[in-house]
Amino acid sequence: MKKTLIVAGVASLLATTAMAQNIGVTMALFDDNFLTVLRNGMVAQAESRGINLQVEDAQNDVAKQLAQINNFIASGVDAIIVNPVDTSATQAMTDAAAAAGVPLVYVNRQPINLDTLPDNQAFVGSNEIESGTLAAFEGCKLLRAAGKSNGAGIYILMGELSNQAAVQRTKDFDDIIGIDMCNFISVIDRQTANWSRDQAQNLMTNWLSSGAEFDAVFANNDEMAIGAIQAMKAAGISMEDVVVTGVDATQDALVAMQAGDLDVTVFQDAAGQGSGALDAAVRLAAGESVQTTIYIPFQLVTPANVADFLARN
Amino acid sequence: MAQTTHGVGGVSFDASKRTWPNEINVLLALVLITLVFEVLNRMDGGSFLFNTRANVDAIFNEQRINIILLQVAITGIIALGVTQVIILGGIDLSSGSVVGATAMIAMSFAQTAVVNGNPNPKAIFGDWAMDLPVIVPIAVGLGCGLVAGFINGFLVAFTRIPPFIATLGMMVSARGVAKWWSNGNPISFPTESYASLSNGDLLGSLTFGLLSWPGQNPAVVFVLLAVLLHLVMVYTVYGKRCYAIGSNEDAARMSGINVARHKVLVYSIAGMLAAVAAILLTSKNLTAQAGMGVMYELDAIAMAVIGGVSLAGGRGSIVGTVIGALIFSVIISGFTSIRLDAYYQEMVKGAIIVGAVVLDQWRQRRRAARS
Numbered sequence: 001m002k003k004t005l006i007v008a009g010v011a012s013l014l015a016t017t018a019m020a021q022n023i024g025v026t027m028a029l030f031d032d033n034f035l036t037v038l039r040n041g042m043v044a045q046a047e048s049r050g051i052n053l054q055v056e057d058a059q060n061d062v063a064k065q066l067a068q069i070n071n072f073i074a075s076g077v078d079a080i081i082v083n084p085v086d087t088s089a090t091q092a093m094t095d096a097a098a099a100a101g102v103p104l105v106y107v108n109r110q111p112i113n114l115d116t117l118p119d120n121q122a123f124v125g126s127n128e129i130e131s132g133t134l135a136a137f138e139g140c141k142l143l144r145a146a147g148k149s150n151g152a153g154i155y156i157l158m159g160e161l162s163n164q165a166a167v168q169r170t171k172d173f174d175d176i177i178g179i180d181m182c183n184f185i186s187v188i189d190r191q192t193a194n195w196s197r198d199q200a201q202n203l204m205t206n207w208l209s210s211g212a213e214f215d216a217v218f219a220n221n222d223e224m225a226i227g228a229i230q231a232m233k234a235a236g237i238s239m240e241d242v243v244v245t246g247v248d249a250t251q252d253a254l255v256a257m258q259a260g261d262l263d264v265t266v267f268q269d270a271a272g273q274g275s276g277a278l279d280a281a282v283r284l285a286a287g288e289s290v291q292t293t294i295y296i297p298f299q300l301v302t303p304a305n306v307a308d309f310l311a312r313n
Numbered sequence: 314m315a316q317t318t319h320g321v322g323g324v325s326f327d328a329s330k331r332t333w334p335n336e337i338n339v340l341l342a343l344v345l346i347t348l349v350f351e352v353l354n355r356m357d358g359g360s361f362l363f364n365t366r367a368n369v370d371a372i373f374n375e376q377r378i379n380i381i382l383l384q385v386a387i388t389g390i391i392a393l394g395v396t397q398v399i400i401l402g403g404i405d406l407s408s409g410s411v412v413g414a415t416a417m418i419a420m421s422f423a424q425t426a427v428v429n430g431n432p433n434p435k436a437i438f439g440d441w442a443m444d445l446p447v448i449v450p451i452a453v454g455l456g457c458g459l460v461a462g463f464i465n466g467f468l469v470a471f472t473r474i475p476p477f478i479a480t481l482g483m484m485v486s487a488r489g490v491a492k493w494w495s496n497g498n499p500i501s502f503p504t505e506s507y508a509s510l511s512n513g514d515l516l517g518s519l520t521f522g523l524l525s526w527p528g529q530n531p532a533v534v535f536v537l538l539a540v541l542l543h544l545v546m547v548y549t550v551y552g553k554r555c556y557a558i559g560s561n562e563d564a565a566r567m568s569g570i571n572v573a574r575h576k577v578l579v580y581s582i583a584g585m586l587a588a589v590a591a592i593l594l595t596s597k598n599l600t601a602q603a604g605m606g607v608m609y610e611l612d613a614i615a616m617a618v619i620g621g622v623s624l625a626g627g628r629g630s631i632v633g634t635v636i637g638a639l640i641f642s643v644i645i646s647g648f649t650s651i652r653l654d655a656y657y658q659e660m661v662k663g664a665i666i667v668g669a670v671v672l673d674q675w676r677q678r679r680r681a682a683r684s
Contacts, residue, residue, distance in 0.1 A: 030492050030497045030603070031413075031488075031491070031492050031497050031602070031603035031604040032497075032604065033497075033498070033499050033602065035497075036496065036497035036498055037498075039497070040496065040498075057492075158655065161655060161656060189649075189652050190655070191649060191655050192655040197598045197600065197602075198387075198594065198597070198598050198605075201597070201598065202380065202383070202384040202645070203649065205376065205379075205380040205383070205384070206377075206380055206384075206645070206646050206649040206650070207649065208376055209374055209376035209377035209379075209380055209646075209650075210359065210377075210649075210650055211365070211366045211369075211374075227598070230598070230599070234512070234528045235376065250499075251434045251435060251501065252435075252499070252501050252502075252600060255428055255429055255434075255501075255502070258429045259429060310431070310434070
């Protein structure tokens, strides 16, 4: 009896070391399209590698997210993946995981303490500066190609004002407009549509009702770009005459691009970030060292190469 | 139309105690706010409501007037239901989430099989659910709203938990349903007939081509529903019972009103109106997303409150809510027209909501002191 118990005990120990992989994931929020692709990429990767993934929804609440991390630590996970709600609140998360010696990987959103992360922590994401820059520069080139280099007016659709990506992309737009090649562009107005297609549609209609002449709409994401397109089409504006740029390369955006409505978008490899984060977490859990910052590059999407991206996100 | 009892307890009409209907004040506020934006625009050389474009032959800026109605139509439809619930003495926090859940579920029955020659990349079900007649998603959507509203009403009426808690529960659960339905993925690419629900020309078909207002169907539906529900609230037993229960529930019960049944009915109707909003919203945007409708319940409540609907119950009207919605919308459009920085918009919006209620309270006290 005793013997069988010991055997069973050893067997279970062996079994846990052999599988070894219990990974806790806390996502900033579930009902975000991009983060959903990222999450599903992670889940698919985990399933194919036989890793136990427990995914929690922090519902955009910093306190809830920290509590989830502490719960993961308490239940003895091998590694934690965090998609931070607020990138300026990551120090406490790093401290909690470091104190317990649990490896931690930030995904998609760059933590503020990136420079001081301990050895068993890493960040997997894309270099956010690339996305807005790629989109705005391509938009600028299209405006030049359309012969508008003697002056062009644009509207800028911004994401949530409290969001780092929105602030960064808007700044990148401004930086591009500031360079010599693109300084013929002037911004007529910039407003937030909170990443939402519906709000962008209403905002664009409001802009149209003011009757100002414009040549392009630069949006912080695709959903807002599509909303603007829908509003312009409803007002009878030909999409040939307006340059519209987005970011994200969502399915809806790619279809809009095939239809000739959207001119530029930028592909951020959500699934790639998800599987990259999982890979880093597994390797840290196994005691290997990984680079502190692992960048998954952005890619420019135009009608010329849109077909390559149809099955990617 | 059934007759109800009026003139209780020998109170007689006294012309000196007659006061303006509440709605007049709200309407004045609307006119005042519009005027402020008109002046601010004029100072900039433009105009808020009037046409200033030389190449367009019109008195008014038609696009502006269209968007003012269109951009609040969908939350306005929700507000029509919320108004009834608040007059009844309740509250409905679930409408935004019900919009989200209904949007996802209805849209998955409205998808088209082929997009730009490729199979629909966002397909939720198999081929059997593709290109269904438009009545299917409408019926499914209205059914979702009805179920959610019925559960709200049932909880409020029969378990006697406060409406705040019952509908808070529905708010959280329905949002859960919205996220679970497709694992958070958006559902896009509806059939053409579904897209035309919002983007077609309903006014044209209703008037057999006499009038035409293409692309403004949410606004048309909003106005039609508002007129209908206004008549219902003012002239039918249903409306009288709402006011009676909201003013004094015990008295209403003792005078023979089946309070529980009526509550279930009102919450169910509010749920259905949220479903109508969800169908129009998804049709207008050609997509359904799990995050749709977030905060709509608060916008709807704010519209009702600005329009003079009392959170204590028993007081307010559909007309007031419609004007409240228009105030909301004029503020949004007005800020954009004067290109006010996005940061300030929300601050001012909040202040206006609170200001409207403070003004209303002050007026109530003054009226009470006079009578």
